[in-house]
Amino acid sequence: MSDVKMRIWRGDKDGGEFENYSLKPQEGEVVLDVIHRIQATEAPDLACRWNCKAGKCGSCSAEINGKPRLLCMTRMDQLPEGEEVTVTPMRAFPIIRDLVSDVSYNFEKARQVPAFLPPPRPEGGYRMSQADVERGQEFRQCIECFMCQDVCHVIRDHEENKTNYAGPRLFIRYAELEMHPLDTNDRRDLVRDKMGLGMCNITKCCTEVCPEHIKITDNAIIPLKERVVDADFDPVAWLGRKILRRTKRTPAEASVQPEA
């Protein structure tokens, strides 16, 4: 087998350049393994994040050949053979060094989410059916890799949007709470007015990159948009749906337990 050729962005917020590395390939390697080998030999100061090495923690997000990918889940033998592999940090966030970007924007938006608010725990504990928890469980698979945030054009192409746009990662969080069988906190006005749900124009790029295969647009953003409209824009739809379909639960409703 021919050598693997890596082209890795090195630098910080003041600028940088690509550096080339060439190594012998090893069977079954992922991109992160190659980066670790470079660190251990030629470039001990090459910065990159990682923890689990198994697609579970969402630390190692970067861009491989221009596409957001987890470094630990991208096998070298699945990339075009013989071609150079270009690795760059996530583009939508400020750079710290090399492959590490400053993802604090996402943590700030998470801080703004009003907390989960269940009714008091009834005698014998909360009861929920598997079907009801499954909707939320889909969104709770999120490993916070922030690649959906990276790829969303509202953030990627418009730095100024960051103040009033929460992004797909947080939209699934709002959707999850909205669909949580026990939650009673109403966040619909907030998502619309302060979190910029309306700015999403359903391009589905977020869904395409999600390593957890969460259907971010179809299962979270679109239903969330419908519910938000329910709450406000369209009084007729609001009235109609209020009667026909359950929207946000009141504490009294939420404390009704499914039958044993």
Added chain:
Amino acid sequence: MNDIEHHDYDVIVIGAGGAGLRAAIEAKQRGLRVALICKSLLGKAHTVMAEGGVAAAMGNVYEEDNWMVHFRDTMRGGKMLNHYRMAELHAKESPDRVHELEAWGALFDRTKDGKILQRDFGGHRYARLAHVGDRTGLELIRTLQQKAVSMDIDVFMECKVIRLLNGPDGSVTGAVAYWRPTGEFITFGSKAVVLATGGVGKSWKFTSNSWEGTGDGHAIAMWAGADLIDMECVQFHPTGMVWPLSVRGILVTEGVRGDGGVLRNSEGNRFMFDYTPDMFKAETADSEAEADRWYDDHTAGRRPPELLPRDEVARSINSEVKAGRGSPHGGVFLDIASRRSAEDIRKRLPSMYHQFMELAGVDITREAMEVGPTLHYIMGGVRVEPDSGSTSVPGLFAAGEVSGGMHGANRLGGNSLSDLLVFGRRAGMGAADYVEGGGGNDAKVDDLLVQHYMDEALEPFTREEGENPYTLQHDLQEMMQANVGIIRNGPELDEAIEQLEVLKERVQNIAVKGGRAYNPGWNLATDLPAMLTVSTCVALGARDRKESRGGQTREDFPKADPELGKVNFVQSQPSGGGFNGEIKIVPEPLPVMPDDLRAILEEAPK
């Protein structure tokens, strides 16, 4: 002085896995000023990787289950070396802690009647592990993280603590750390400190742990005057991936076996039937037919030997491979494909399916996995007072994997996540009580000491030429894997102790390149002293415990020694000296178990 960033708090919590988060929440609920510090981003600690579940005797699947059965399972699994009071508190309180998570938004899998579903795991008599598919740790850490954030706890992420600070009376007064993104130092003055830094796995070659598992908490605690116990007791999880080499060690959850997966050798035999130890014979099936009946109804047969405690299974796999009956890449086969439908497997074990498909090109719904032991967990750790998590250093508390005693010589699967919740909360309470009682009121940060620790950390930059930290780490890992592995003996342990002294010399000659900002080479250089300290403790403990018990297996002393079963090996550094200091190791009698608890243990299994 020093011109460095400084913060004052009532309580700082070092570590943001399950234990640290739970401790911080508790202290914050008491109205104290609390900071949470972690080496990685928030939400990326080992806790996020936990797969199978959290053990709590809620009795949702088997009504017969209760805290006494859980207590008994835990003590027997730990080969009776556990601190009885920790095992008792853990068994009694874990159901409340799991329910509490639910009140904070966690969504566990459900039973038909809408309660929390529980799954089978090794060493647990009844189906006891609350879970979310095979990503329970993610659910647990995210729930706690979201709770902590909603309480406005200050979080310092990518901030590595290098040393604890002591006052003139020995009590803890704060900590010195550096920001990884900038390499700038930061100091914390604090009345109380909770350590929740997790494990030590990174000192071995094949491990399920990430780069964070360097034993920082164990080491800085001992350097600051705390005692460590049972350090020889480390756990090799029986099922890590073995191929491709680059993923060797990555965990395959015990949930695979809990859900029906079986182990086979190259001849296709379920070899675990040949290895049931006497202690577990009465409750383990002796034929495949009996074992298979058990999965559907635990009263129709005894449990399959694949679900013996981890130390037994890991040793058995090791023996099969040594006897030449291993798989092509030096493991054995873990087969669930022939036992459960593809749909079931994908639903119950989605991340295992994903992991093998993507990393090994193996479809676990059609083929068997290749697995072998991987270093996973340390039972030993900082000696704590069970009810409050306090240590021998005033103001210093510890919880989670960094603390010792709860799991004895071997931990049962699922008992860690529950441990984090129960003792994280208790350490948070302990620290809050200490502060409210006036503890640490005149805690002051000693600037000279701070300067000294900073200089020490920066030393590798001062050398033009020297050791590459990665080479040193590699040599340490190879050495520990070879000499302090799953099966140990006297001469190899002596060799390890000698080699560790050589490595301690070499570590003082590390040279790092580049700047301080996000420099992994330098970061590793600052991890290595802790790795050497904990590795030495493990080797010393393993040398002195001349018997086989749980995670400690000596081929030169293959049996358990009843006398050694009555002692903990306690390690400390009475004359200080940091990673170069002399370590004292002494056996001390176990705390005496009250009669009512002893009676639970002696009851015949039902």
